[in-house]
Amino acid sequence: MHEALRGAFALVLAGDAKLLEIVALSLEVSLSAVALACVLALPLGAALAVTRFPGRQSLIVLLNAFMGLPPVVVGLAVYLLLSRAGPLGPLGLLFTPGAMVIAQTLLIVPIIAALVRQAVEDAWIEYQEQLRSLGVNGVAAALTLLWDIRTSLLTAVLAGFGRAAAEVGAVIMVGGNIDGVTRVMTTTIALETSKGDLPLALSLGILLVLLVLLLNTAAFVVREAAQRRYG
Amino acid sequence: MGMIFKLVAAAAVCLVALAITAPALAQQRFITVASTTSTEQSGLFGYLLPVFEKKTGIRVRVVAVGTGQALDIGRRGDADVVFVHARPLEEKFVAEGFGVRRFEVMYNDFVLIGPRADAAKVRDTRDIAAALAAIKSAQAPFVSRGDKSGTHFAELALWKAAGIDIVKDKGLWYRDTGQGMGPALNSAAAMNAYILSDRATWLSFRNRAGLVIAVEGDSRLFNQYGIMLVNPQKHPSVKRELGQQFIDWVISPEGQKSIAAYRIGGEQLFFPNYRR
Amino acid sequence: MKTALPLRLEQVGFAAGGRIILEKISAQIGPGPRTILLGANGAGKSVLMRICHGLLAPSAGTVQWNVPDIAGAPRRQAMVFQRPVMLRRSALDNVSYALKAAGVARKERAGRARRAIEQVGLTQLAAHSARVLSGGEQQRLALARAWALRPEVLFLDEPTANLDPSATREVEAIIEAIRQAGTKIVMSTHNLGQARRLGDEVLFLHQGRLAEHSPTDRFFASPASPEAAAFIKGELPWA
Numbered sequence: 001m002h003e004a005l006r007g008a009f010a011l012v013l014a015g016d017a018k019l020l021e022i023v024a025l026s027l028e029v030s031l032s033a034v035a036l037a038c039v040l041a042l043p044l045g046a047a048l049a050v051t052r053f054p055g056r057q058s059l060i061v062l063l064n065a066f067m068g069l070p071p072v073v074v075g076l077a078v079y080l081l082l083s084r085a086g087p088l089g090p091l092g093l094l095f096t097p098g099a100m101v102i103a104q105t106l107l108i109v110p111i112i113a114a115l116v117r118q119a120v121e122d123a124w125i126e127y128q129e130q131l132r133s134l135g136v137n138g139v140a141a142a143l144t145l146l147w148d149i150r151t152s153l154l155t156a157v158l159a160g161f162g163r164a165a166a167e168v169g170a171v172i173m174v175g176g177n178i179d180g181v182t183r184v185m186t187t188t189i190a191l192e193t194s195k196g197d198l199p200l201a202l203s204l205g206i207l208l209v210l211l212v213l214l215l216n217t218a219a220f221v222v223r224e225a226a227q228r229r230y231g
Numbered sequence: 232m233g234m235i236f237k238l239v240a241a242a243a244v245c246l247v248a249l250a251i252t253a254p255a256l257a258q259q260r261f262i263t264v265a266s267t268t269s270t271e272q273s274g275l276f277g278y279l280l281p282v283f284e285k286k287t288g289i290r291v292r293v294v295a296v297g298t299g300q301a302l303d304i305g306r307r308g309d310a311d312v313v314f315v316h317a318r319p320l321e322e323k324f325v326a327e328g329f330g331v332r333r334f335e336v337m338y339n340d341f342v343l344i345g346p347r348a349d350a351a352k353v354r355d356t357r358d359i360a361a362a363l364a365a366i367k368s369a370q371a372p373f374v375s376r377g378d379k380s381g382t383h384f385a386e387l388a389l390w391k392a393a394g395i396d397i398v399k400d401k402g403l404w405y406r407d408t409g410q411g412m413g414p415a416l417n418s419a420a421a422m423n424a425y426i427l428s429d430r431a432t433w434l435s436f437r438n439r440a441g442l443v444i445a446v447e448g449d450s451r452l453f454n455q456y457g458i459m460l461v462n463p464q465k466h467p468s469v470k471r472e473l474g475q476q477f478i479d480w481v482i483s484p485e486g487q488k489s490i491a492a493y494r495i496g497g498e499q500l501f502f503p504n505y506r507r
Numbered sequence: 508m509k510t511a512l513p514l515r516l517e518q519v520g521f522a523a524g525g526r527i528i529l530e531k532i533s534a535q536i537g538p539g540p541r542t543i544l545l546g547a548n549g550a551g552k553s554v555l556m557r558i559c560h561g562l563l564a565p566s567a568g569t570v571q572w573n574v575p576d577i578a579g580a581p582r583r584q585a586m587v588f589q590r591p592v593m594l595r596r597s598a599l600d601n602v603s604y605a606l607k608a609a610g611v612a613r614k615e616r617a618g619r620a621r622r623a624i625e626q627v628g629l630t631q632l633a634a635h636s637a638r639v640l641s642g643g644e645q646q647r648l649a650l651a652r653a654w655a656l657r658p659e660v661l662f663l664d665e666p667t668a669n670l671d672p673s674a675t676r677e678v679e680a681i682i683e684a685i686r687q688a689g690t691k692i693v694m695s696t697h698n699l700g701q702a703r704r705l706g707d708e709v710l711f712l713h714q715g716r717l718a719e720h721s722p723t724d725r726f727f728a729s730p731a732s733p734e735a736a737a738f739i740k741g742e743l744p745w746a
Contacts, residue, residue, distance in 0.1 A: 032247045084308035084468055092468070094309050095263060095294055101247065129562055130592035134608045135582050144604075148595045176294035179277075194413035195272050196438040230595040231638030 007203035008210070023207070026184040029097055029171070030164040033104035037160055041109045042153070045116025046142035050124050060117065066110035071103075075170030078103045082174065097182055099174040104167055108160035115156035120145050151226040154219050162212055261290035262473045265302075265310035267381060269412045270456075271295035273339075273431030273500055278493045283480055289473050297411065299379035305329055305459070308466025311474035314458045317381040321457045330459035334482050337490050337501045341385055341452040342433055344416070345371075345425040345445035353425075359449040360393035367395055370404040372424035376415050377407035385454060386427045392451060416442075429454060434495040456501075458482075481505075509574045511583040511659045512691060513537040514559060520567030521554055528554050529715045532568070536693060541686060543706030543723070544695035547738065550712040552695040553589075553664050559693070560586045560662050582609060585653035586662040589669065591645040593637035598629055598648050601637045605652045623655035624648075627681050643674025650681050654690075661685060663694040667701070679705060699739065703727060711735050 011019055048060060080086050082094040082102075093099045123145045131141050146153065168186035175182030177191060185208045192201035270276065271293055280291045294304060298317045305313040306329045313330065315321060316339075324330045343362055345353065351369040353362035366373055376383040390397040397405065408418050412432040419426040420440035428436075433444070446452075458478050463469040480486045487503035494500070514536040521529040529551045536542055536559075544552045557563040558570060574583075593601050602620040611619065624633050627647040632640060637648060646666060653661055663682065667675040682705065686692050696702055702709060702723070709726040711719040713734040719726065730736045 028246070036247045084466055085306075089308075089468075095292065127592055127594075129557075129588065132562055133560065133586045133588075134605050136608045140608070144594065150595075176292075176296075178292045178294055181292055191272075194268070194411050194417075195432075196413055196417060196436040198438060229639075230636045 003199055005206060007199055008206040011203055011207065021180065022183055022185055022188055025097065026165065029100045029184060030104060030161060032101045033108060033164045034157060034161045036101065036105045037108045037112050038157060041112035042116055042146060045113040046120045046146050048117045049120035050142050063110055063114050067114055069107060069110065071107055071167055072169040074106050075103055075173035078106065078170065079173045094174060095176040095178060095182060097175070100171045100182060103170040103174045104164040107167060107170065108163050111163055112156050112160040115159060116153060119149050119152045119156065123149050151223045154223060158216060158219050161215065165208070165212060259290050260288065260473060261292055262311040262470050262477055263292045263294060263309070264312045264314055265294050265296070265304040266314045267298050267301055267316065268295045269382060269429045269432050272413060272435065274435060274495065275493055275501060279489055282489050283477065287476060289476060291477060297378050298381040305461045308461060308468060311461055311470045312458060312477055313461060314456065315381060316454050316456045317384050318455055318457060321459060325459060329462055329465060331462050333457045333459050334478060335505055336456045336458050336481055337503045338453045338455045339501045340430050340447070341382065341427050341454055342430050342444050343425060343446035344419065344428050344433060344442050346423040347441045347443050349445065351425070354445045356446055357448050359389055359446055359451055362446045363390060363393040364395065366425055367400065370402060372404050372406060372422050374406045374408055374415055374419040374422065374424045374426040376412065377409045378411065381454065382412060382427060382429060389451060431495065431500045434498065434500070510538060511572050511574050513573055515571040516568065517571065518568035519558060519565045519570060521558060521563065522566045527715060532717045534710060534717060534720055538691050540707035541705055542693045543702045543709050544693070544712060545702050545709050546712035547697055551715045552712055555712065556662050556664050556695055560584060582656065583658055584660040584662065585656050585658040586664065587649045587653050587666050589665045591649040593645055593648065595636065595638060597634050598637045598640065599624060599633040601648060602652045602655050606655055609656050619655050623651040626654065626684065627651040643670050643677065646670060646674070646678055647681060650678065650685070654685050658690055660691045660693060663692070665695055
């Protein structure tokens with residue numbers, strides 16, 4: 001364990017070009033997936049929270065169920081879609097970072113949307129009468145609520161990022177784990193483990209966990225500051 | 232406040248656009264080669280491909296999976312070249328029109344790995360068939376990859392050579408794990424079992440526990456590699472010229488010499504054997 | 508331009524969860540006098556006010572304004588709730604937000620918001636985050652927000668129920684200032700003293716029915732209904 005911890009720090013300090021490349025790609029893919037997922041999930045979650053229509057409850061149950069979508073299944077589906085032999089073949093996205101972004105996005109949209117829906121619905125209960133009194137309804141109300149609960153949204157976004165960054169099954173399938181092109185931290189850990197190089201795999205794992213911890217700490221600080229300022 | 236929000240959103244969109252379109256923007260010419268995990272993990276590609284790239288400026292992207300999946304990738308047209316080590320399957324690939332032509336490139340060999348304690352008493356045999364028969368009678372634990380890989384097919388062929396119908400005659404001693412070479416070796420180390428491995432993966436494998444080489448050198452343990460261009464007539468997206476350039480180089484005297492020059496711990500792993 | 512008042516309630520009823528909360532309420536609320544909705548807790552004052560404001564639809568009867576509320580047109584009425592609800596932004600921004608929602612042009616918004624803040628005495632706190640203000644300050648802010656809209660009618664649902672006496676006085680003073688500027692006041696309360704101080708006419712609700720509708724002086728001097736008499740004497744149970 002000590003050796004692995006020392007190994008992790010040694011890796012970082014050495015500033016190994018290969019390692020930096022892997023970490024940079026990991027962040028780029030996961031952050032892109034989170035950004036894309038937010039564009040889809042924020043409106044979806046907010047709309048589900050403030051509107052009422054027949055079948056709404058079933059849709060919510062479905063959304064919550066999709067949070068547990070097995071990554072390998074999503075990976076296989078995206079693989080079949082993006083393969084040259086598949087419907088989106090001409091896009092030439094298979095075995096590229098783009099495919100990994102798509103797979104991760106599909107995995108985390110349900111998580112973010114479900115959390116956003118819950119947060120917006122709670123806020124809607126508090127704000128509903130006042131907003132309607134001011135003549136604010138529908139889309140305008142959803143946007144106002146989303147902005148007002150922005151620090152709670154950070155929690156949802158982070159949950160999505162955590163899931164995306166931890167992902168290995170789907171990204172290996174659609175990315176191909178190509179050296180220098182689609183190799184990220186999680187797939188490298190899987191590769192090194194399968195080669196029997198466990199200390200290296202462990203060091204990378206610790207690095208990944210530290211990265212995620214760092215992000216969560218930063219978000220916590222931001223949330224606390226906002227809570228004090230805005231109440 | 233709204234300004235910051237809009238800036239972050241804009242940055243996010245740019246990031247996503249970049250990530251998704253990066254492959255299209257990539258200036259460098261490249262080909263995609265579907266090969267096997269054991270070949271990649273042997274380190275051969277890390278040694279060989281930079282030589283090719285320096286000479287031609289063509290970057291080679293290797294997708295390393297099991298033999299069955301590598302051929303499937305070729306069938307789907309998601310790779311330009313297929314480079315595996317399962318001759319009957321490769322010949323079928325070409326016969327079915329998915330590959331243009333098969334070229335023999337090199338061979339490496341398999342070794343039978345086993346526990347130092349050697350319950351089946353097969354160490355120092357040079358006869359792999361006899362060794363497998365001994366393992367079966369001793370009911371010594373044996374790990375199989377069971378993943379339709381080249382190594383798996385070689386293992387099945389060897390049981391047949393030993394006169395054993397392994398599908399019918401296997402018992403609890405035969406552990407079918409469905410894993411790649413590295414993970415299967417990990418399992419064998421943990422179970423103190425026998426296992427058939429390619430020499431390259433064994434040489435780079437670090438978690439040996441009590442395992443050693445039990446049997447080697449039998450010519451039936453040699454593992455032939457073949458390379459094929461994916462048929463552009465089936466998949467017009469295949470990079471025909473660049474793919475052919477790679478194949479031509481691999482079978483050229485220069486390419487063959489590079490293959491022979493690759494060593495692990497001073498030992499040669501791959502033996503070039505292209506004959507026109 | 509026609510005024511939104513008078514508001515005509517015709518046999519308005521409201522039921523929810525199997526219970527009848529309001530029954531056969533008929534009244535006319537006209538411009539001018541300060542109207543007080545008086546009654547014990549649970550009498551139905553809040554529900555009736557929400558029905559008038561349009562937040563709830565009546566289960567029976569009709570609610571008729573003199574000019575219908577057209578979607579998109581500047582709202583003619585505003586409401587202040589018992590518990591003020593503020594957005595996570597500055598006090599000033601909360602008022603600007605309401606003006607924006609009402610369709611007021613950007614150039615006008617800042618000036619009008621600032622003046623409203625000034626009128627309720629919150630200029631020092633204009634840049635503060637609204638949700639960290641005290642209860643009394645938030646209620647004054649809610650009044651500023653409603654006033655900036657220059658509504659024809661201002662509904663107030665027990666606006667001082669959660670405030671201490673000094674905050675209550677400040678709020679009552681602002682309500683008076685709003686009235687003097689020309690807005691019709693419709694306020695609910697269960698506090699007899701407040702009703703006497705701030706009301707010109709009283710609508711007394713008892714268990715969901717309109718028991719009495721008369722000018723304040725007459726109501727307190729000689730209530731026509733036994734329920735009203737009991738309430739004034741303080742004998743009526745709270746539920």
